[in-house]
Amino acid sequence: MSAIAKPSNRGNSSTEIPEFTDTERAVINRLQYGLPLTPAPYRDVAEELGISEQMLLDTLKALLANGTLTRFGPMFHAGEMGGGLTLAAMRIPSEDFERVTEQVNSFPEVAHNYRREHELNMWFVLATETPDGIADTIQRIEALTGHPVYNMPKEQEFHVNLHFEV
């Protein structure tokens, strides 16, 4: 067992890889690619997978309930919604880490926040309703925490395709 990528706040099941049924496997793999935007989308996917629509919906609900899926729904692209989106990093001394984590996480603009092993050890995604909101939020985080924030907005996107095969 490694202490390296131990995800905290994830419950106690994080160290076990669950066994999935064929149906669960098929649903997880297929639905990461997206639901067709058709009048009866679940029926169409169920047909494609050779299961009933009810079976698809029940499997999906169960996978959400047990946390295998964190969400099923529209994946919004904040930049295209006219808002601001960026990745930012901070260098936080370990004795200060807990306090700064609480302070940074208290901002609703902080969508994800990861501790990473590097001199820059805190990495978070900021999403704001307007592009100007990014600079403003960064200033407020710096003022509250007393530490500089390194802003790393994407300058070019080469690929986004998060798909985990099971």
Next chain:
Amino acid sequence: MSTSTLKSEQRPLTQQDRELIMATQEGLPLVPDPWGELGRQLNMAPEDVLARFQEMQNSGVIRRVAAVPDHYKLGYRYNGMTVWDVNDEAIAEMGQQVGDLPFVSHCYRRPRHLPYWSFNLFAMVHGTSREEVEEKAQRIKALLGDTCSGNTILYSSAILKKTGLRLRKQQPTP
């Protein structure tokens, strides 16, 4: 499936789009007729709900309507943010090639922050072991060759927060 970004003209969201986004931030209804269900909640015709979703997906506001797994629960416990210091002249071409690798999930060019941060190419790599992530990073390194003068891998050691993107309620216009 790779997308170099050249942003199309941005259109503000319509009021209906905002309502649909607010209503589905937690998820799409898990019923046979999700569009009809949303239509009932928001007093819209089901065909209009579907049409708005199609339009938002076409314009890129929505990437897709999809399942988001907890990758740890799927056994992908090692997420390595591989970062690379690539020559500015080569990065457009090399970034595209790295992004096209099947095991790279996100790939972006980002600014350097010297002296603390010299890396301008970010490629996220997931694996079921640290060895798997490192083996994949070696393949990126081989591809970049001498266009790259430094690299490292940042592993996450804790998820401090993961709420996803949220649209907040707009203040009602006075």
